[in-house]
Amino acid sequence: MINIEHLDKTYHLKNADVHAVDDVSLHIESGQIYGVIGYSGAGKSTLVRCLNFLEIPDSGSIEIEGFGKVSANQGSLDISQKKLRELRRSIGMIFQHFNLLDRSTVFDNVAYPLKYTGLSKKEIETRVDELLDLVDLADKKYVYPSQLSGGQKQRVAIARALSNNPKVLLSDEATSALDPDATESILKLLRDLNKRLGITIILITHEMSVIKSIANRVAVMENGKVVEEGDVYDIFANPKEEITKKFINSSSALSNITKLIENKTIIPTDSKLVKLTFTRDSVGSATISKISREYNVDVNIMLANVDVINADALGGIIASIEGAKENVQRAIDFLHESNVKVEVIHHA
Ligand SMILES: Nc1ncnc2c1ncn2[C@@H]1O[C@H](COP(=O)(O)OP(=O)(O)OP(=O)(O)O)[C@@H](O)[C@H]1O
Secondary structure (H helix, E strand, O other): OEEEEEEEEEEEOOOOEEEEEEEEEEEEOOOOEEEEEOOOOOOHHHHHHHHOOOOOOOEEEEEEOOOOEEEEEOOEEOOOHHHHHHHHHOEEEEEOOOOOOOOOOHHHHHHHHHOOOOOOHHHHHHHHHHHHHHOOOHHHOOOOHHHOOHHHHHHHHHHHHOOOOOOEEEEEOOOOOOOHHHHHHHHHHHHHHHHHHOOEEEEEEOOHHHHHHHOOEEEEEEOOEEEEEEEHHHHHHOOOOHHHHHHHHHOOHHHHHHHHHHOHHHOOOOEEEEEEEEOOOOOOOOHHHHHHHHHOOEEEEEEEEEEEEOOEEEEEEEEEEEOOHHHHHHHHHHHHHOOEEEEEEEEO
8 A cells, every 4th residue: 555645846946946746645555556647747757756765755745555654844754764775675666768787687687686685696596587487588588688679678677676576666657668569568567467466556657548558546647736536447438637538539549530520521410429438337238229219310430449448348439410409319318318428529
């Protein structure tokens, strides 16, 4: 469990102050994959760097299971140096550009954090072998980072981050420099590690597709503040803030609708263009054919998309509903009653 309360961090620059983290409070359960999304400069990195006190907050507190509550007061922390070292060791971190030691082999990179832990050479070798097995890189033990692909470098970084058996893994844009295949394979690895080791993962990204594919909960950040927070499925099904809707659109095939609206000829007269969202409560029923039959309307499906988020389907359809005005309205009322979310995008 991680509990963040009223966390604040301001950078004092020559010409201005930057309020990078502004009164952030969050609760993260153990074993969760927790996403933090926001545009560049939103404060995500600063927030996450505060969690292992790489960055010292100005005020607020952070409680990490097993370490009690650590409060910050004008840049100083009420925790001993010894406890702080222990706390940092219980949190692994991976980065966008891997941060590997280029002149060291894969083995030496992974062994590096084990150096001053009192383990013997033999014990370190056994542990590194275990870690390389875990990330499927046993055959690359003696090669140098320059001989690896981006995805393989990130696997080395993950093995290194896990060397001290941390309870928490912080991932700062870990897939942002990778191609789609490598991204998928790193996300799959993180998902597997979360399941196998029960490790809590806090993942920063600017891509909603990453959140959709791996996170259980998400916090949306803007200007240092958390503006929306919740279960990933619920946020996708019912986003409240404009910025959240923008992020969701960026990862949805349905956002192509703006192009269709610009080309008005595709919208027939006597029709309403609607966006329908089918959630857990409505995804299984044949609502479209029902309204067509019962209310004598024609439904023209223009775009459709199904996401599977945390094993639940979330469907979206952009369709025009054509027919006599009162029939179209009755069809829309029926959709509402059937737990389908209806947003009218355009009237003919
Ligand atoms: N060490 C620093 N000194 C001064 N300002 C900083 C420092 N680190 C971050 N900032 C500023 O704080 C704000 C938040 O930055 P932060 O890196 O936390 O955002 P972010 O959401 O992670 O964005 P990005 O993905 O671009 O890193 C930005 O305006 C940034 O310029």
